[in-house]
Amino acid sequence: xxxxxxxxxxxxxxxxxxxxxxxxxxxxxxxxxxxxxxxxxxxxxxxxxxxxxxxxxxxxxxxxxxxxxxxxxxxxxxxxxxxxxxxxxxxxxxxxxxxxxxxxxxxxxxxxxxxxxxxxxxxxxxxxxxxxxxxxxxxxxxxxxxxxxxxxxxxxxxxxxxxxxxxxxxxxxxxxxxxxxxxxxxxxxxxxxxxxxxxxxxxxxxxxxxxxxxxxxxxxxxxxxxxxxxxxxxxxxxxxxxxxxxxxxxxxxxxxxxxxxxxxxxxxxxxxxxxxxxxxxxxxxxxxxxxxxxxxxxxxxxxxxxxxxxxxxxxxxxxxxxxxxxxxxxxxxxxxxxxxxxxxxxxxxxxxxxxxxxxxxxxxxxxxxxxxxxxxxxxxxxxxxxxxxxxxxxxxxxxxxxxxxxxxxxxxxxxxxxxxxxxxxxxxxxxxxxxxxxxxxxx
Numbered sequence: 001x002x003x004x005x006x007x008x009x010x011x012x013x014x015x016x017x018x019x020x021x022x023x024x025x026x027x028x029x030x031x032x033x034x035x036x037x038x039x040x041x042x043x044x045x046x047x048x049x050x051x052x053x054x055x056x057x058x059x060x061x062x063x064x065x066x067x068x069x070x071x072x073x074x075x076x077x078x079x080x081x082x083x084x085x086x087x088x089x090x091x092x093x094x095x096x097x098x099x100x101x102x103x104x105x106x107x108x109x110x111x112x113x114x115x116x117x118x119x120x121x122x123x124x125x126x127x128x129x130x131x132x133x134x135x136x137x138x139x140x141x142x143x144x145x146x147x148x149x150x151x152x153x154x155x156x157x158x159x160x161x162x163x164x165x166x167x168x169x170x171x172x173x174x175x176x177x178x179x180x181x182x183x184x185x186x187x188x189x190x191x192x193x194x195x196x197x198x199x200x201x202x203x204x205x206x207x208x209x210x211x212x213x214x215x216x217x218x219x220x221x222x223x224x225x226x227x228x229x230x231x232x233x234x235x236x237x238x239x240x241x242x243x244x245x246x247x248x249x250x251x252x253x254x255x256x257x258x259x260x261x262x263x264x265x266x267x268x269x270x271x272x273x274x275x276x277x278x279x280x281x282x283x284x285x286x287x288x289x290x291x292x293x294x295x296x297x298x299x300x301x302x303x304x305x306x307x308x309x310x311x312x313x314x315x316x317x318x319x320x321x322x323x324x325x326x327x328x329x330x331x332x333x334x335x336x337x338x339x340x341x342x343x344x345x346x347x348x349x350x351x352x353x354x355x356x357x358x359x360x361x362x363x364x365x366x367x368x369x370x371x372x373x374x375x376x377x378x379x380x381x382x383x384x385x386x387x388x389x390x391x392x393x394x395x396x397x398x399x400x401x402x403x404x405x406x407x408x409x410x411x412x413x414x415x416x417x418x419x420x421x422x423x424x425x426x427x428x429x430x431x432x433x434x435x436x437x438x439x440x441x442x443x
Contacts, residue, residue: 001027001030001034003019004016004019004020004031005031007019008035008039008043013042013046016046017046020046020051021047021048021051025051025054025057025058028047028055028058029055029058029059029063031043032055032063032067033059033060033063037066037070040066040067040070041067041070041071044056044067049082050082052079053079053083056079056083057083057084057087061090061091064091064094064095065094065095068095068099076103077102077103080092080103081107084131084133084158085131085132085158086129086131086133086236089118089128092104092115092119093119093128100119121203124207124208125203125204125205125206125207126201126202126203126204126205126206126210126224126235127204127224127232127233128207129207129239129242129243130203130224130232130233130234130239131158131233131234131235131236131239132232132233133157134158134163134164134221134234135149135153135154135157135160135163135164136163136164136166137149137163137164137165137166138165138166139167139173139189139190139194140189142186142187142188142189142190143181143184143185143186143187143188143189143190143193144186144187146176146181146190147181147182150163150178158221158234158236159221159234159236160178161177161220161221162175162177162178162220162221163175163176163177163178163181164223164231165190165191165194166231170230170231171228171229171230172200172223172229172230172231173194173196174191174195174196174198175194175195175198176190176193176194176195177195180193180194198223199213199217199219199222200224200225201213201223201224201225201235202225202226202227203225203226203233205224207243207247208243208335210240210243211243211247212337214237214240215337219237220236221234221235221236221237247335250414288423288426291426291427291430294427294430295430298430298434301434301437301438305437307376307380308380308434308437312429312433314384315384315387315388316425316426316429318362318388318392319388319391319392319394319395319425319429320395320422320425320426322355322358322391322392322395322396323399323421323422323425324399324421324422326395326396326397326399326400327400327402327403327421329400330347330399330400330403330404330413331403331413334403334407335413341407341408344401344404347401348397348400348401351396351397351400352393352396352397355392355395355397356389356393358392358396359388359391362392363385363388363389364385366381366384367381367384367385379440382440383436383437386436387429387432387433391425391428391429391432391433394425394428395421395425398421398424398428399421402420402421
């Protein structure tokens with residue numbers, strides 16, 4: 001990259017052009033995103049046509065939109081026509097409708113109808129991320145005929161490593177890998193060697209469920225069918241990797257108490273970041289008034305023993321950390337399909353035992369700390385230690401079950417992560433602590 005920027009700065013365009021052709025498309029895309037608009041456009045114009053198309057497909061949507069405004073309309077239309085079908089759909093989804101209309105005005109009617117169909121698939125569905133660039137075969141073909149067809153049409157396809165066997169009505173009958181074709185006799189019939197036991201999804205399947213299937217079955221590509229099992233497209237592993245990154249980013253935003261953002265941090269303006277962060281913080285701040293109300297209700301107890309308030313931060317922090325551990329682990333387990341709602345009682349039983357072990361060990365450690373190092377009396381040390389056991393057990397159970405319940409009612413489990421769990425647990429800690437204190441110090 002240093003050499004590239006040096007050539008750009010010195011306006012050594014001939015050498016820059018030659019050097020760009022030696023780089024990988026993703027690296028060129030990264031470089032274009034780091035320079036200003038004028039330099040980015042210059043680099044793009046120096047690229048050979050095929051490489052330019054590949055680089056464009058690797059640009060973030062924000063930079064694709066910027067570049068679209070810098071190049072001529074005819075040039076943009078030609079560029080978009082050269083994109084792989086799924087990349088084309090991704091791009092068209094991000095730009096204004098008026099620009100989509102201009103780009104598609106000279107597109108053949110059949111392709112235009114197909115593009116409009118793809119653009120109408122629900123967001124985050126299998127239909128919205130699939131491609132139509134696959135190799136289809138017939139079961140009565142011989143291996144020799146199948147390989148000849150792959151050589152003829154494969155150059156324009158997203159992948160040729162998995163081929164799809166369909167009948168005259170385009171209903172999916174099976175799949176076959178390129179490896180199986182190459183290793184089989186040329187005279188063998190496809191129907192004799194194809195795999196009838198395949199994994200598929202429908203166009204309405206959520207993209208997160210698609211990613212789970214790819215992970216579970218170690219797939220490189222997956223067919224997408226309609227309600228009548230007609231093959232309408234395929235999803236490839238590179239698209240699923242993008243989905244995984246998108247879903248992980250979404251979960252991180254939710255778990256941090258922020259609204260989901262499709263822009264990167266550097267692309268977001270101060271106002272956009274404010275809008276994403278403020279609502280959740282306002283909700284959590286207002287919900288914290290419950291904590292204040294609880295403390296006010298025990299004002300007499302606190303006034304009589306001011307030392308009680310000194311242990312509140314430690315109790316809140318420890319229970320919050322315990323709840324965060326459980327909720328984070330559960331959100332991740334749900335995401336990868338490791339647990340389901342039917343496992344909730346097994347989860348409760350396991351977390352109860354784990355939390356009691358942790359709570360007792362921390363309680364013993366805390367009792368020793370307060371009694372022998374802090375110099376507190378044994379009654380107060382016992383109260384705080386018992387509170388630890390109860391609140392950690394509660395935190396683990398709440399942290400592990402709330403994400404499951406959220407998933408069951410159709411919410412994102414990540415909602416029940418750190419900020420929300422901590423707010424609930426703060427109130428629970430105070431109630432538990434003051435109740436136990438009232439029992440011991442009223443004797």
